[in-house]
Amino acid sequence: MAKVLMKGNEAIGEGAVRAGCRYFFGYPITPQSELPHYLAKRLPEVGGVYLQSESETAAINMVYGAAGAGARVMTSSSGPGISLMQEGISYLAGAELPCVIVNMIRGGPGLGNIAPAQSDYFQATRGGGHGDYRVIVLAPASVQEIIDLMRLAFDLADRYRNPVMVAGDGILGQMMEPVELGEEEDVQIPPRPWAATGRMGGEKKLINSLYIVPEELEQHNLKLARKYALIASKEQRWEEYRLDGARLVLVAFGTVARICKAVVDRCREEGLAVGLIRPITLWPYPQKAFEPLMGKVDSFLVVEMSLGQMVEDVRLAVNGRHPVHFYGRCGGMLPVAADVVQEVKKLYGGEGN
Amino acid sequence: MGAEMKRITIFTGHLGSGKTELAINFALSLKERGLPASIVDLDVVNPYFRTRLIKEKLEQLGLTVICPRGEWMRADLPALPPDILGVLEDPARYGVFDVGGDDVGATVLGRFGPLLPPDDYHLWLVVNACRPFTRSKDDIIKMLKSIEKACRLQVTGLVSNTNLGAATGWQTILEGHQVVQDAARLLNLPVVMVAARRDLVEKLRAHLPPGFPVFALNLFMQAPWQEM
Numbered sequence: 001m002a003k004v005l006m007k008g009n010e011a012i013g014e015g016a017v018r019a020g021c022r023y024f025f026g027y028p029i030t031p032q033s034e035l036p037h038y039l040a041k042r043l044p045e046v047g048g049v050y051l052q053s054e055s056e057t058a059a060i061n062m063v064y065g066a067a068g069a070g071a072r073v074m075t076s077s078s079g080p081g082i083s084l085m086q087e088g089i090s091y092l093a094g095a096e097l098p099c100v101i102v103n104m105i106r107g108g109p110g111l112g113n114i115a116p117a118q119s120d121y122f123q124a125t126r127g128g129g130h131g132d133y134r135v136i137v138l139a140p141a142s143v144q145e146i147i148d149l150m151r152l153a154f155d156l157a158d159r160y161r162n163p164v165m166v167a168g169d170g171i172l173g174q175m176m177e178p179v180e181l182g183e184e185e186d187v188q189i190p191p192r193p194w195a196a197t198g199r200m201g202g203e204k205k206l207i208n209s210l211y212i213v214p215e216e217l218e219q220h221n222l223k224l225a226r227k228y229a230l231i232a233s234k235e236q237r238w239e240e241y242r243l244d245g246a247r248l249v250l251v252a253f254g255t256v257a258r259i260c261k262a263v264v265d266r267c268r269e270e271g272l273a274v275g276l277i278r279p280i281t282l283w284p285y286p287q288k289a290f291e292p293l294m295g296k297v298d299s300f301l302v303v304e305m306s307l308g309q310m311v312e313d314v315r316l317a318v319n320g321r322h323p324v325h326f327y328g329r330c331g332g333m334l335p336v337a338a339d340v341v342q343e344v345k346k347l348y349g350g351e352g353n
Numbered sequence: 354m355g356a357e358m359k360r361i362t363i364f365t366g367h368l369g370s371g372k373t374e375l376a377i378n379f380a381l382s383l384k385e386r387g388l389p390a391s392i393v394d395l396d397v398v399n400p401y402f403r404t405r406l407i408k409e410k411l412e413q414l415g416l417t418v419i420c421p422r423g424e425w426m427r428a429d430l431p432a433l434p435p436d437i438l439g440v441l442e443d444p445a446r447y448g449v450f451d452v453g454g455d456d457v458g459a460t461v462l463g464r465f466g467p468l469l470p471p472d473d474y475h476l477w478l479v480v481n482a483c484r485p486f487t488r489s490k491d492d493i494i495k496m497l498k499s500i501e502k503a504c505r506l507q508v509t510g511l512v513s514n515t516n517l518g519a520a521t522g523w524q525t526i527l528e529g530h531q532v533v534q535d536a537a538r539l540l541n542l543p544v545v546m547v548a549a550r551r552d553l554v555e556k557l558r559a560h561l562p563p564g565f566p567v568f569a570l571n572l573f574m575q576a577p578w579q580e581m
Contacts, residue, residue: 003483003517003520004483004484004485004488005369005481005483005484005516005517005518006369006484006485007368007369010485014485030400030429031400031401031429034368037368037455037457038485041486113427114400114427114428114429115427170400170401171401171576171577174399174400174401174402175401175402175576176369176518177518178483178517178518178520255577258576258577258578259577259578261578262578262579334577336577336580337577337578337580
């Protein structure tokens with residue numbers, strides 16, 4: 001059969017395998033445990049290694065080791081586990097190691113609960129670890145898109161020698177949708193002359209993030225900053241939905257964008273000119289999506305499963321030129337489409353919009 | 354329904370094979386026959402789309418729903434409520450068990466094996482041939498063996514439940530049914546029924562041998578953007 005019915009978590013695993021990833025180190029946590037479960041079965045089939053580490057701290061450092069040795073490698077977790085990994089992510093960014101980190105976000109802070117959330121947006125896009133660094137963040141909204149974005153995640157990680165995070169939520173991980181997997185490609189992993197695979201008579205290769213001399217660290221920081229600027233200029237990705245003539249534009253990512261599409265359709269049926277911007281990269285934030293709308297729309301409504309995190313990036317992109325409103329649910333609660341429609345009606349054509 | 358009626362019916366199978374929808378619909382079909390039906394949520398594997406999430410709705414429809422109590426209902430803990438034993442021990446009650454996916458989920462069932470009424474239960478393996486680890490007859494057999502080993506019980510029949518979610522056509526079901534039948538033949542087990550979304554039943558019947566049991570499903574688990 002051409003199509004397969006997959007859970008989002010399984011699709012992350014299959015997408016990684018098809019992107020040439022052969023190493024997974026991780027520790028189970030709801031709501032992403034189907035991913036390690038899947039890879040425990042799947043990686044041995046393709047000669048890969050699945051290893052359940054003793055903790056998330058260990059997992060991210062195994063990723064550091066494998067990436068340093070030139071492997072396509074991945075780890076995954078949810079909120080609390082990703083928090084534990086922050087030190088390692090900072091080291092990976094400092095040592096410029098390509099890898100993919102998956103966060104299927106659950107309710108927080110602390111132990112929170114196992115229900116879906118998007119409240120790790122700040123952590124993902126601002127960096128929960130220390131130092132001046134950036135992580136590329138991709139936010140799929142369907143099981144099919146997961147397959148495509150996993151390939152992109154590994155390619156971007158290699159192209160920029162940078163950690164890439166794939167951020168979903170529990171619903172995306174748990175829900176099932178049909179996917180077209182297509183033919184399995186023979187993925188050519190780009191050469192990694194920097195990898196610590198032996199000197200072979202050449203120069204010493206050292207994977208490190210330690211720069212004791214301030215002048216040297218400053219140069220390293222500036223080099224990283226140039227890389228981040230290049231990523232920001234070249235890698236912004238987003239989807240536009242029914243923006244033609246839109247007066248009110250919704251902004252949402254992942255699962256919430258799916259809900260907002262239903263909202264847009266309902267509003268359009270009722271004659272309200274409403275559209276949607278769905279960021280696919282959360283960092284770099286797709287600022288370019290907003291420019292063509294400036295002066296043409298009334299206002300923006302950001303919808304999130306948090307108390308307002310991405311809304312800050314929308315305000316930066318809009319830069320005071322239009323009002324930016326916010327509607328959110330939190331604690332593992334999902335925004336209900338009908339409620340968002342009500343919110344749109346409250347704002348639509350209103351004063352100050 | 355082709356299979357003979359038994360007091361306990363257990364749905365097991367690959368993660369995401371459709372056990373929950375089947376168990377709910379099957380329990381409701383018992384209720385419609387006037388039988389005192391309970392649905393037992395034994396799923397300690399899948400934290401999201403499981404029976405307990407629509408507990409109230411099912412209770413309104415007249416089912417007894419057995420799942421962890423209070424806030425524990427929302428946890429990812431392997432908590433099992435004591436009232437499961439009531440369903441197993443009371444000869445007047447009919448129980449439908451929704452077991453968690455794969456061998457991991459089936460492990461929980463093993464604890465109840467010695468309490469099952471001898472010769473008065475079905476243990477059915479639900480198969481969706483569009484799922485990653487049950488796409489071929491060999492994979493289905495492998496899945497069945499791993500589940501049997503985990504729960505220390507023998508599967509007594511297969512339920513043909515191939516689907517692609519909302520994208521399912523009757524052809525999808527029919528293609529998958531062939532694979533399930535091939536597996537069943539090798540296992541020397543019956544395919545007790547083909548399950549299909551209610552709107553596909555008629556089309557499907559026309560392509561099956563006359564009288565082959567087709568079980569109509571009303572779907573209960575919805576994606577959040579399907580609710581307006």
